[in-house]
Amino acid sequence: MAQDFQAISGARFMDPVVLARIGNLELVARAVVDGFINGLHKAPYFGASVDFAEHRGYVPGDDIRRMDWRLWARTDRYYIKEYEAESNMNFSVLLDCSKSMDYGSKGITKFDYARILTACLTNLVHHQRDRVGFVAFDGEVVEHVPPSAKHMETVLHVLDRLKPGRPGNNLKEPLHKLAEHFGRRGVLVVISDFYEEPEAVLDAVSPLRFRGNDLIVFHVLDPTELEFGFSDAQPFEDLESGEQMPVVPDAFREEYRSLVKAHIDALAQSFSAVRVDYTMLDISKPLDHALYRYLGSRAKMMKAR
Amino acid sequence: MSFLAPLFFVALAGLAIPVLLHLTQREKKQIVHFPSLMFVRRIPYQSVRRRKIHNWLLLMVRLAALALIVLAFARPLISHEAAAPIGAGSREVVVLLDNSYSMGFGDHWQRATSAARDQFAKLSASDRATLVLFSSGADIQMRSTSDKTRFNAVLDTVKPGDAATRYSPALKVAGSIVAESTLPRREVVIISDFQRGGWRGEEGARLPQGVTLTPIAVQGAADRANLSVTGLSMARSTFSNQERLTVTAVVTNRTERPVSGSNIALETGGLPVANKSLNVEPGGSASVTFDPVTISSKNFKGTVRLADDALNADNSFNFVVSPSEPVRLTIVDRGNTDLYLSRALSIGEAPKFESVSRQADALSDEDLRRSAVVVLNDVDVSTGLARRLTKFVEQGGGLFVATGPRATWPQDVDLLPATIGNPVDRTRGDAGRIGSLEYGHPVFAPFRAPRSGDFSSVPVYGYRNLTAAKNAQVLARFDAGAPAVAERRVGNGRVLIWGSTLDVTWSDLPQRSVFLPFIHRAVRHLAGYTEPQPWVTVGQVLDASVAPRGASVQRVVLTPSGRRLPIEDEGSDVVELSEKGFYELRGDNNQAMTVVAVNVDPVEADLTPIDPKEIVAAAMGGSTEGEGAQPNGIPLTPEAKEKNQRLWWYLLIAGILLLGVDTLVSNRMAKT
Numbered sequence: 012m013a014q015d016f017q018a019i020s021g022a023r024f025m026d027p028v029v030l031a032r033i034g035n036l037e038l039v040a041r042a043v044v045d046g047f048i049n050g051l052h053k054a055p056y057f058g059a060s061v062d063f064a065e066h067r068g069y070v071p072g073d074d075i076r077r078m079d080w081r082l083w084a085r086t087d088r089y090y091i092k093e094y095e096a097e098s099n100m101n102f103s104v105l106l107d108c109s110k111s112m113d114y115g116s117k118g119i120t121k122f123d124y125a126r127i128l129t130a131c132l133t134n135l136v137h138h139q140r141d142r143v144g145f146v147a148f149d150g151e152v153v154e155h156v157p158p159s160a161k162h163m164e165t166v167l168h169v170l171d172r173l174k175p176g177r178p179g180n181n182l183k184e185p186l187h188k189l190a191e192h193f194g195r196r197g198v199l200v201v202i203s204d205f206y207e208e209p210e211a212v213l214d215a216v217s218p219l220r221f222r223g224n225d226l227i228v229f230h231v232l233d234p235t236e237l238e239f240g241f242s243d244a245q246p247f248e249d250l251e252s253g254e255q256m257p258v259v260p261d262a263f264r265e266e267y268r269s270l271v272k273a274h275i276d277a278l279a280q281s282f283s284a285v286r287v288d289y290t291m292l293d294i295s296k297p298l299d300h301a302l303y304r305y306l307g308s309r310a311k312m313m314k315a316r
Numbered sequence: 317m318s319f320l321a322p323l324f325f326v327a328l329a330g331l332a333i334p335v336l337l338h339l340t341q342r343e344k345k346q347i348v349h350f351p352s353l354m355f356v357r358r359i360p361y362q363s364v365r366r367r368k369i370h371n372w373l374l375l376m377v378r379l380a381a382l383a384l385i386v387l388a389f390a391r392p393l394i395s396h397e398a399a400a401p402i403g404a405g406s407r408e409v410v411v412l413l414d415n416s417y418s419m420g421f422g423d424h425w426q427r428a429t430s431a432a433r434d435q436f437a438k439l440s441a442s443d444r445a446t447l448v449l450f451s452s453g454a455d456i457q458m459r460s461t462s463d464k465t466r467f468n469a470v471l472d473t474v475k476p477g478d479a480a481t482r483y484s485p486a487l488k489v490a491g492s493i494v495a496e497s498t499l500p501r502r503e504v505v506i507i508s509d510f511q512r513g514g515w516r517g518e519e520g521a522r523l524p525q526g527v528t529l530t531p532i533a534v535q536g537a538a539d540r541a542n543l544s545v546t547g548l549s550m551a552r553s554t555f556s557n558q559e560r561l562t563v564t565a566v567v568t569n570r571t572e573r574p575v576s577g578s579n580i581a582l583e584t585g586g587l588p589v590a591n592k593s594l595n596v597e598p599g600g601s602a603s604v605t606f607d608p609v610t611i612s613s614k615n616f617k618g619t620v621r622l623a624d625d626a627l628n629a630d631n632s633f634n635f636v637v638s639p640s641e642p643v644r645l646t647i648v649d650r651g652n653t654d655l656y657l658s659r660a661l662s663i664g665e666a667p668k669f670e671s672v673s674r675q676a677d678a679l680s681d682e683d684l685r686r687s688a689v690v691v692l693n694d695v696d697v698s699t700g701l702a703r704r705l706t707k708f709v710e711q712g713g714g715l716f717v718a719t720g721p722r723a724t725w726p727q728d729v730d731l732l733p734a735t736i737g738n739p740v741d742r743t744r745g746d747a748g749r750i751g752s753l754e755y756g757h758p759v760f761a762p763f764r765a766p767r768s769g770d771f772s773s774v775p776v777y778g779y780r781n782l783t784a785a786k787n788a789q790v791l792a793r794f795d796a797g798a799p800a801v802a803e804r805r806v807g808n809g810r811v812l813i814w815g816s817t818l819d820v821t822w823s824d825l826p827q828r829s830v831f832l833p834f835i836h837r838a839v840r841h842l843a844g845y846t847e848p849q850p851w852v853t854v855g856q857v858l859d860a861s862v863a864p865r866g867a868s869v870q871r872v873v874l875t876p877s878g879r880r881l882p883i884e885d886e887g888s889d890v891v892e893l894s895e896k897g898f899y900e901l902r903g904d905n906n907q908a909m910t911v912v913a914v915n916v917d918p919v920e921a922d923l924t925p926i927d928p929k930e931i932v933a934a935a936m937g938g939s940t941e942g943e944g945a946q947p948n949g950i951p952l953t954p955e956a957k958e959k960n961q962r963l964w965w966y967l968l969i970a971g972i973l974l975l976g977v978d979t980l981v982s983n984r985m986a987k988t
Binding site: 111112114121204206207233235236241245246247248249250251252254255256258263266267270271274 | 346347348349350351352353354355356357358359
């Protein structure tokens, strides 16, 4: 699948392993989304489709080609047959490119991991004939690629040249701005390490849903951030703020772990409450497994619904 | 304990450094960049942790190291009085008092004896002291007593001698005294002017462990004039059949003051015969030549004397000369066959040879009595003559035997170093050569050096086949192996035999350049001739056996101070010359047989001092110096005490070692 993008610099983020694993899956919008082309996602409009929705009485102006003549023969009334429309969707990835994302203890940084995730999801969605867009933000919006069926390559280029560098300890401002830009309903994927209080995160992210967007949140963390596996007492510097403080890991570890776990749990619970898919990704684990598991479970949920 | 530099204790504030380091060192390691300290910040434990001492051992090691280093810089010293418990023990004190003649300079002797009295005054009832006077040797005056009165009485009587200074014998004596002592505190005090000339290295003069050596230097007053006669040169001449002597004296000014117009006199027989005036620059020398004087008699005594100055002992220089006496010898031959021999003996000034020729049957006892050497030049010796010659040799005479074709020797008289065998004819074929020489023997010693005479080139056409006697020494051999020259001691005399002739009938030796020195050396050796020494130095010995042959057995040595030292028949016929002046060896009739002029060692006149620490360091193994008191008995300054103790050195080493331990411990902790 990735061979189409061999010439594109950003194609390197499309990990063949990941793509091979998720290639037979679909990212389907859980909510109805706007679209012009028939696709996988339920459209907010009735239209030309194969899925029957309902009958309604004929009103002048209706297309007589949609008249249910069989019903007219039985009831002698004119009914219009309506079908559920399927559309393509706007798919945008909102990637946190703040300084804290440029961290990795196992050879790959969270930002690189997120870029691979972005590329793979974008590629997947692009092949569903959905429109792909991309937004990078830290304290403010850094890059913005509007959703389009033709923007796959642009997204990959932007991904390639993007570098995390500035602090981004305020999710609210960029995300609130972005919420106003997504006029059409679509699928929004937010990828970040969410180093803010769960309430603040939720407050920052929630407006993205207001237009009826389907919101997926990926929380990427390094295993060190989860386990705090340091040994020597050393000064630690906050990548975002530059603040330094002496830390004795042995003494800190247990409490740190419990704080991080509480944070993750709070986020999961908060997002769950507002029907936002929340997935925590450990960047030490293969992306293909994590993504496969997420997409698979999402598909099941969709079917169940 | 006190400190020389207590201000360094301000540096103890530096002890806070390791504490701060200890608290902050870990945090100042490599910074760890972490995405967010959001959660870390919420953990309150951190602030407590930072202020806690993690490792007390490490901290203590660092603090101790720094404290030791600061302590070292503060230069601690332990005062001797405080360190030693009261009544820690009685003392064994050995006072070495220099009585070399240089101590007579100025008031040195008074100061030295005063310092010695001070030492004895400090003795307690349980202490014991020994007084040792030393110069070139060491003489124990009083041993291990605490009787101060006796010490003072002895000090009243002793005076500087005429010998030179040598420290080693005195230190050895002191070492043996303190080594035998059972008292707990053993001290050696050396009182001297510490001349550099008296110290010739350690020479094994090491004091036992635990003994302190305290030098007390009596120096100074170097600006006072001090001339010394350091040597004489004498030239003999003959005028109106009388020998005359021209004396030249070398005078050295050892001080930094120029001397001008000083008087110098030549005395002979105790009376001044000439006066001169001289000027000597500081540190320079001058020579003064006196008009010739006639050597009027044997043992002619003379003295060159300077005017009095700060040090009088080196102002006079004695000498003894005698008219030259020839070595008399009698040549026994067959008549007019001693051309080469007599010509060779007629040459020579020191000594002159005076020879007479006699035929064998004409040799009288008078000839033997007045001769030092008899030469048998290829003669037939009768038994009677042989016996007379044996007696002559036993009494100290010398006999030279040249064995030509006619030489015989009675077999029943055992005198010669070799028996005379048949002639060996080497006229056919290659001539005989002298193959090997005993260059260590006085006769052949002058020929040892290269190009100093070649005996091997002398052809010998005939020689007698000599067979060496048992107690004879073969000095030369012919190329065929037969002895060419052999020597034997008989009684007080010597016999030398030459296997060929002393004319040209059997060899070319008389025509060769080696002939004359060979004959001269052989005759001098047989006559027991030695160059007369005009003077000797104090400390040398007089060999009383130098008395003329046949002298009375009862002899006495008269010292310059008038003491009479009898010379025993057996054993000690050696007298140590401890005074400057004239020693006379007298016989029974109280006539001077030999007079020896004795002078002080001119090296001692050089008062250049040595640092007493050098001697102390050598005597005490270089590790410890005497402590407790300065030369004048005043307690040492704190600086001097501290320098002696050198505690800072040990503290610094301990501090550095602790820093090493700290490095090891901290490295180990960093790994765990």
